[in-house]
Amino acid sequence: MVYLFAGFLWILFSDLLLAVWIDDADTMRIAQTYKGWFFILVTAFLLFLLIKRSFKRLEKTRNNLNQTLKHYSYLFHHNPQPMWVYDFESLDILDANRAAQKDYGYHSGEFLTMSMLDLIPAEDIPSFKESLREEGLEYQRISGIRHQKSDGSIIEVEMISHILPEYQGRKCRMVIANDITTRKKAFESLKKNERALKESERQLQTLLSNLPGMAYRCKNDLFWTMLFVSKGCEQVVGYKAEELENSSIISYGKIIHPQDRKRVWREVQNKVSTQRKYPIVYRIITSKGEVRWVWEQAQGVFDEEGKLLFIEGFITDITHQRKTEKALKHYGDFLRTIIDNIPFPMYYKDIQGKYMGCNKEFYRYLGKTKEEVIGKTVDDLLIPSQAAQSKAKDRELLKTKEHQKYETRITFPDGKSMEVVLHKSVFLNEEGEPGGIIGVYFDISDRVMAENIIKKQVEELERINAELERFTYTVSHDLRSPLVTIKGFLGMLREDLEAGNFEQMEMDMQRISNATDKMHHLLEDLLQLSRIGRVGNPFTSFSMNGVVGEVLEYLDGIIRENQCSIEVQTNLPVVFADRSRIMEVLQNLIENAVKFKADHQIKPHITIGCRRELDPPVFYVQDNGIGIAPLYQKKIFGLFNKLDQASRGTGIGLALVQRIIEFHGGRVWVESEGTGKGSRFCFTLPGSFESLLI
Amino acid sequence: MILLVEDNPDHAELLKRSFTRYSPDTAILHLWDGEETLDYLFGRGKYALSGERPLPDLILLDLKLPKIDGLQVLKRIKAVESLRSIPVVMLTSSDTEKDVLKAYKLNVNSYLVKPVEFNRFLDLARELGLYWFRWNKRPPAPQSFIKDNE
Numbered sequence: 001m002v003y004l005f006a007g008f009l010w011i012l013f014s015d016l017l018l019a020v021w022i023d024d025a026d027t028m029r030i031a032q033t034y035k036g037w038f039f040i041l042v043t044a045f046l047l048f049l050l051i052k053r054s055f056k057r058l059e060k061t062r063n064n065l066n067q068t069l070k071h072y073s074y075l076f077h078h079n080p081q082p083m084w085v086y087d088f089e090s091l092d093i094l095d096a097n098r099a100a101q102k103d104y105g106y107h108s109g110e111f112l113t114m115s116m117l118d119l120i121p122a123e124d125i126p127s128f129k130e131s132l133r134e135e136g137l138e139y140q141r142i143s144g145i146r147h148q149k150s151d152g153s154i155i156e157v158e159m160i161s162h163i164l165p166e167y168q169g170r171k172c173r174m175v176i177a178n179d180i181t182t183r184k185k186a187f188e189s190l191k192k193n194e195r196a197l198k199e200s201e202r203q204l205q206t207l208l209s210n211l212p213g214m215a216y217r218c219k220n221d222l223f224w225t226m227l228f229v230s231k232g233c234e235q236v237v238g239y240k241a242e243e244l245e246n247s248s249i250i251s252y253g254k255i256i257h258p259q260d261r262k263r264v265w266r267e268v269q270n271k272v273s274t275q276r277k278y279p280i281v282y283r284i285i286t287s288k289g290e291v292r293w294v295w296e297q298a299q300g301v302f303d304e305e306g307k308l309l310f311i312e313g314f315i316t317d318i319t320h321q322r323k324t325e326k327a328l329k330h331y332g333d334f335l336r337t338i339i340d341n342i343p344f345p346m347y348y349k350d351i352q353g354k355y356m357g358c359n360k361e362f363y364r365y366l367g368k369t370k371e372e373v374i375g376k377t378v379d380d381l382l383i384p385s386q387a388a389q390s391k392a393k394d395r396e397l398l399k400t401k402e403h404q405k406y407e408t409r410i411t412f413p414d415g416k417s418m419e420v421v422l423h424k425s426v427f428l429n430e431e432g433e434p435g436g437i438i439g440v441y442f443d444i445s446d447r448v449m450a451e452n453i454i455k456k457q458v459e460e461l462e463r464i465n466a467e468l469e470r471f472t473y474t475v476s477h478d479l480r481s482p483l484v485t486i487k488g489f490l491g492m493l494r495e496d497l498e499a500g501n502f503e504q505m506e507m508d509m510q511r512i513s514n515a516t517d518k519m520h521h522l523l524e525d526l527l528q529l530s531r532i533g534r535v536g537n538p539f540t541s542f543s544m545n546g547v548v549g550e551v552l553e554y555l556d557g558i559i560r561e562n563q564c565s566i567e568v569q570t571n572l573p574v575v576f577a578d579r580s581r582i583m584e585v586l587q588n589l590i591e592n593a594v595k596f597k598a599d600h601q602i603k604p605h606i607t608i609g610c611r612r613e614l615d616p617p618v619f620y621v622q623d624n625g626i627g628i629a630p631l632y633q634k635k636i637f638g639l640f641n642k643l644d645q646a647s648r649g650t651g652i653g654l655a656l657v658q659r660i661i662e663f664h665g666g667r668v669w670v671e672s673e674g675t676g677k678g679s680r681f682c683f684t685l686p687g688s689f690e691s692l693l694i
Numbered sequence: 695m696i697l698l699v700e701d702n703p704d705h706a707e708l709l710k711r712s713f714t715r716y717s718p719d720t721a722i723l724h725l726w727d728g729e730e731t732l733d734y735l736f737g738r739g740k741y742a743l744s745g746e747r748p749l750p751d752l753i754l755l756d757l758k759l760p761k762i763d764g765l766q767v768l769k770r771i772k773a774v775e776s777l778r779s780i781p782v783v784m785l786t787s788s789d790t791e792k793d794v795l796k797a798y799k800l801n802v803n804s805y806l807v808k809p810v811e812f813n814r815f816l817d818l819a820r821e822l823g824l825y826w827f828r829w830n831k832r833p834p835a836p837q838s839f840i841k842d843n844e
Contacts, residue, residue: 473790477758480787483810485704491812492711511704632761 003046010039081176084111085164088171091116103179105150121148138163147177155181208232213294213316216252220272220300220308222265223251227310236294236317238287257283257291272300272311281318292319345441348427351434353377353394365441366412383411393424398434401426407444419448470639471526478522478640478651482515489515518650525652528584529639529659537578539687544572544619547579548608551586555594562594562604569609573617576687581660586621588653589681593623598676616666620682627677633670661685695721697750699731699767700785701759705808709754709785712819717827723750728762731755732770735777750780752826757786757793765796772801779833781826 014035022028076083082100086093096111104111104119120128124146131142143158158178165171208215214233219225229241243249256264260282271278277299283291298313339346345365347358355373363369366381378387389408397404404424411417421442429435489508496505548568552559559566575582586608593606607622628636635641637658640651661668665686672679696713700706706724713722725731733739734747741747753771757764764784771777781803786793789807797805806822809815826832 473788476790477786477788480808480810481702481705484787484808484815485702485708487810487812488708488815489704491815492708511707515704 007043079176081178083174083176085167085172085174086116088163088173094168094170094172100177103149103155103177104147110150119147121146121154143180155179156184157181211314211316213314215312215314217301217310217312218252219310220268221253223247223253224256224311226252233315236286236292236315237284238290255284255286257285259283268298268311272298272308275300275302292317293322294318345443346439347373348436348438349377350436351398353391353437356436362441365418365443367416381412383413386411393422394437397424397426397437401434410441418443419445467639479519482519482522485515486512522650522652525650525656529652529656537580539576540579541574541576542579543574544582544610544688545570547583548572548586551583551590554587555590558591558594562597564594564604564606566590567605567607569607572610572619573612573688575685577664577685578660581663582685585657585660585683588657589621592653592681593621593625593679596623596625596679598624598626598678616684616686617688618682618684619688620680622678622680624678627675627679628670628672629674630672633672636670637668657681657683695723695748695750697731697734697753698722698724699726699728699754699759699764700724700756701726702756705756708815709819712816713823715816716820717823720823720827726760728759728764728767731759731767732762735771749777751832753780753782754785755782757784757788757797765793765800768797768800768802781830781832783822783826 018028018031018035022031076095077097078099079097080099082097082103084093084096084100093111093114093116096106096108098108100106101108101111106114117125117128128145140161141158145157145159146154147157148154156179158180159175160178161173161175163171164174167174208230209232211230211232212235214236215228215230216226216233217228219227225247226244227246229244231241233239233241233244237244237252237255239250239255244252253261264280264282267280268278271280277297279295279297281293281295284294285291294315295318296313296315298311300311301309303309340360342359343361345359345362347355347362349355354375354377358373363373366373368381373381378390381387382390386409393404393406405421407419407421409417409419421444423440423442425438426434427436427438489511493505493508493512496502496508545568552566552568590606590608594604597604602624605624607620609620609622611618611620637654639655641655658668661683666684668681668683670679670681698706698709700709710722710724713720723734725734729739734741735749737747755764755767759767764786768782768784771780771782778801783804783806784793784797784802785806785808787808794805806818809818
């Protein structure tokens with residue numbers, strides 16, 4: 001416009017100006033020529049400026065365009081949301097951004113060879129194809145679609161898409177996929193939490209209303225003004241929650257038993273300051289005037305500065321438990337009294353064998369204090385061998401669980417010992433499993449002692465009985481026997497007399513005389529035998545040599561008669577015994593040795609001595625007589641037992657010897673290799689010492 | 695033949711005299727103790743080599759004998775097949791019930807107690823002879839002696 005205006009003005013005024021200045025035509029023509037060139041130059045210059053400016057602007061615009069293109073490409077490719085473009089008909093993916101590559105795990109090249117169907121799990125493909133029918137919509141937002149990643153995992157996405165009418169010459173859709181898997185999960189868990197919260201609130205409510213007692217919050221004042229009380233309070237105190245709250249009808253302080261109010265106040269003040277839970281037990285009076293025991297557990301609620309705001313707690317009725325407890329305690333005391341008054345030692349111990357308790361009699365019986373028993377084991381009480389036996393029995397009991405009863409001796413380390421019958425049983429714990437062992441002692445020391453005495457007495461009695469039996473037997477046999485002889489031969493004698501057979505008479509009278517002698521001996525011996533143990537002399541110390549000498553002197557007659565040679569060891573030991581009885585022993589033994597000769601040709605040889613090397617020393621009387629077969633070596637000491645009926649003896653001699661030696665606590669026996677081999681009668685005397693003469 | 699086992703020489707004499715008075719034909723063999731009796735019956739000991747050993751028709755056995763007593767002898771006799779049929783009569787001065795019972799348990803044929811009165815003693819001897827040798831039917835005598843096979 002400026003140029004047009006200037007041009008117009010130039011054309012209009014330049015000629016006028018020239019006409020003014022120049023008058024000649026030539027000059028005018030030349031001036032016109034120059035004016036024409038000038039106009040062309042100016043115009044050209046202006047045109048040049050104009051074109052140059054246009055070019056510059058064009059360049060700038062192109063730069064701007066490139067910048068925008070790059071910008072939008074960034075927006076697509078670097079968008080944090082996965083995006084891609086796919087062909088509407090072939091479903092080929094034409095482009096995909098980095099987020100898509102990253103989220104789905106494909107690299108860019110791969111994506112461009114894929115189809116939409118590669119992203120859909122096989123089972124979802126039909127429904128996906130179904131949805132394609134609605135592709136006509138320009139803008140779509142579908143939630144809950146499942147996509148498959150390159151590693152096969154499934155994600156749930158919200159797909160937002162928009163039609164791109166013209167993209168690389170194809171009809172396409174651009175897709176933004178939002179992975180909502182985590183969001184959905186978070187949402188679900190939030191919902192769950194919410195439900196749980198509601199549920200726990202509900203439960204708390206149910207719990208509070210169903211609690212066997214009352215939950216409360218109260219002020220720490222003398223009235224215990226209740227700020228909140230759970231429904232259970234009606235059961236405990238008989239008042240409704242609203243009657244108690246804010247002490248509208250009655251304060252809790254008045255419900256507490258008058259005798260307990262001060263104590264409760266003191267205790268609570270003491271304990272609440274510790275900021276810990278505390279229990280307290282006291283009585284209340286219910287709306288019906290009943291006294292009840294309650295148990296309360298409470299804790300103070302404090303602000304940040306440690307100021308007590310209020311007290312929260314729980315109160316429950318324990319009247320019943322308390323009654324049961326009391327009854328139980330009473331029952332326990334009762335049992336304790338019974339057990340302590342049972343005059344048998346009783347104990348109970350745990351599975352490990354530690355004494356847990358016992359009655360008074362147990363301590364008395366063992367002579368132990370509580371400290372010496374409780375917590376200890378049988379190892380601490382008895383000697384090792386018996387402790388081991390006891391433990392073995394315990395193990396067996398715990399295994400079989402069957403009541404045990406056995407007799408045993410218990411011996412304490414100090415040597416004190418008792419005979420007992422032990423009864424043991426397993427007791428069960430709260431779980432019904434073996435909790436330990438209960439044991440009861442029955443002292444049978446007296447019984448065992450009495451039994452032992454009785455046993456000895458019975459044995460003695462049996463021995464005496466047997467002897468008595470043999471005695472009466474003998475009396476009926478051996479005493480009868482001479483009577484038969486006497487009477488018989490008296491009868492014969494009468495016949496001899498009638499027949500005048502004097503020779504026969506002489507012989508028969510001799511038989512009668514012998515029979516009466518025999519009877520006399522028998523009666524004498526029996527009398528002597530009966531005296532042993534009954535009629536005794538005091539024990540004295542004497543030399544055996546002295547006694548042997550006296551006996552030999554007494555038997556001098558038959559020794560000479562039988563032409564016996566007798567050898568006596570010098571320095572026989574000194575003994576402590578009944579001297580006259582020992583004399584009888586030696587007399588019998590030496591007399592036998594003389595009497596039982598092997599043969600009339602052989603003169604009897606008797607040795608009397610003592611084998612000091614033995615302990616105790618053995619005295620002996622040895623002969624070279626008829627000897628005794630091994631079979632009869634015991635029998636000969638039996639009362640009235642004779643090996644040779646024809647011999648003059650009564651069968652009492654050796655029985656007498658045995659009795660005397662046994663009365664002295666010694667032993668007597670015979671050694672002989674058999675008939676004709678001689679015999680050696682041996683005996684011991686416990687009270688024999690080495691001769692003082694040595 | 696009667697086998698008399700009696701350790702008391704006076705009693706043996708009395709019995710022998712009384713017996714021969716009423717049964718003069720009866721031979722009496724007197725042995726002194728149980729051991730000797732068994733030796734005789736079984737042909738052992740000092741009888742091992744003797745040829746003629748007739749078996750008795752009756753054994754009169756005293757109860758109380760030295761070494762091996764009467765009951766033991768009885769038991770041994772009754773335990774052997776060939777001797778079992780010989781009548782054994784206990785003749786003793788013991789009238790203890792226990793002895794009587796024991797003897798009968800060991801299958802004794804009779805149990806007699808020696809009477810103290812002389813006349814009764816004679817009666818016993820007479821009636822014993824009458825009973826066992828006149829009235830009593832005895833089993834046939836064993837064929838032969840056994841030897842060492844108790």
